[in-house]
Amino acid sequence: MMRNASETTGFQARNDQPCTPDRTTATAARNLPSAAWITNEAVAETIRVWSPYYDETLADHEAVEILMNLKNLVDTLSRNKERK
Numbered sequence: 001m002m003r004n005a006s007e008t009t010g011f012q013a014r015n016d017q018p019c020t021p022d023r024t025t026a027t028a029a030r031n032l033p034s035a036a037w038i039t040n041e042a043v044a045e046t047i048r049v050w051s052p053y054y055d056e057t058l059a060d061h062e063a064v065e066i067l068m069n070l071k072n073l074v075d076t077l078s079r080n081k082e083r084k
Contacts, residue, residue: 038067 046063058066 034071035064035068037071038064042067 043060043063046066047058047060050063050066051057
């Protein structure tokens with residue numbers, strides 16, 4: 001079952017579009033230079049840690065999305081800290 005972005009994060013998706021596996025698969029995402037750091041082990045650990053919060057096992061692409069969002073958050077916080 002694929003969840004709507006607003007259901008999983010509390011934020012509205014652009015145009016309230018549902019997240020779909022077609023958008024980015026785990027394999028395709030890991031081929032992006034910005035996602036080269038994501039290992040199979042990181043995906044498996046993310047699924048293990050986060051799945052209980054969703055009451056079902058997350059798919060690989062959902063784990064990759066969580067990892068990329070976390071990286072983007074850390075990058076943003078780091079940039080803001082450097083500006084101060």
